[in-house]
Amino acid sequence: MLIGVPKEIKNQEFRVGLTPAGVRELSAAGHSVVIESKAGMGVGFDDATFAAAGAKIVASAAEIYQQSQLLVKVKEPQESECKMLRENQILFAYLHLAPDPQQASLLKQSGAYCIAYETVTDRHGALPLLAPMSEVAGRLSVQAAAHCLEKASGGSGVLLGGVPGVASGKVLIIGGGVVGLHAARIALGMGADVTLIDKSLARLRYIDEVFNGRISTLYSNQETIEQELKKADAVIGAVLVPGASAPKLVSKAQLALLKPGSVLVDVAIDQGGCFETSRPTTHDKPTFIVNNIVHYCVANMPGAVARTATTALTNATLPFIMALASKNINALEEDAYLLAGLNVAKGKITHQAVASALGEKAYDAKSLLFQQWRKRA
């Protein structure tokens, strides 16, 4: 199959849909890859490296959209890109359609099969193409917290690892999912004193087991959170209630419990944030201060480490790209987890939650796509 990778055109997006290593695997499996010139420049993958891996470099996005059967991207297609999509092409990217009726309408008009990374599932009910970005954000959150604690950032001047004779800084992590677990790893690695709070006892048991008692785990309630805020130097907000806005777990009044110069890193800001005083920020100006507390609330944290994020993404997407390239849309019939990623097909919305959010009817993907399922329906 001919796979196309356009250069990302969304503002401040440096990632690219495939790494040279991914191109090499696809080429070795007999597929052809066309990449837009300079698509990987932002993350240090130049055209020559892609060409050496087997890709054909083309000058414009228009050529990519014209030639390819499968389009592999990072971010949702912008309006100009949606208009280049054609019937029966497959689009594989983060789409985030629920809050975006305009993109949904354009994708329906295209007649393409649109598979969203964020709704592909796995056998454990997890989201394997979202997890790499949560891993990146979790690890980065502590790096950001450490930087924000420096005096020049408005912080208290605490070094998370301490030094011999001086106590370590205290990191409080609220939410022990993918982000929280990876934040805990880095905080521990930096020598910080780490406490993790979650409302899932099963998850707390798992975290306790994994870290072998080297971090403290506590059950989430307001009493516990208040007690821990008094001790913390940095608080990482990493909660998620699937399908809902993040619960507000620290109010503006509760900021007074923290020491001046303490830091809040609200990773859950993309779901509205879990601190009352959070508001989304950008990499250009990542922090602001409320009541002497430094807030870091960047909504697309992985963008700061686009090279690592690109490679992590290709590692996760490549098996699915390989299946689509080999079997075309029949890969969807064979793999229910990949099928869960299908959001739009033949001009219809095929994902229940996306359809509900858009106030539209959801169509059954299998009976829409495959004759034998139509008969059974």
Ligand SMILES: NC(=O)c1ccc[n+]([C@@H]2O[C@H](COP(=O)([O-])OP(=O)(O)OC[C@H]3O[C@@H](n4cnc5c(N)ncnc54)[C@H](O)[C@@H]3O)[C@@H](O)[C@H]2O)c1
């Ligand atoms: N800002 C960014 O760039 C960025 C990047 C990746 C992920 N995220 C966001 O980070 C958040 C966490 O993602 P994740 O992949 O770790 O999710 P996850 O589902 O793996 O983990 C969420 C955890 O929060 C816990 N939780 C829910 N309510 C809680 C409460 N009241 N108190 C304590 N714990 C609670 C859950 O039990 C679960 O363990 C999400 O909002 C996600 O969208 C943001």
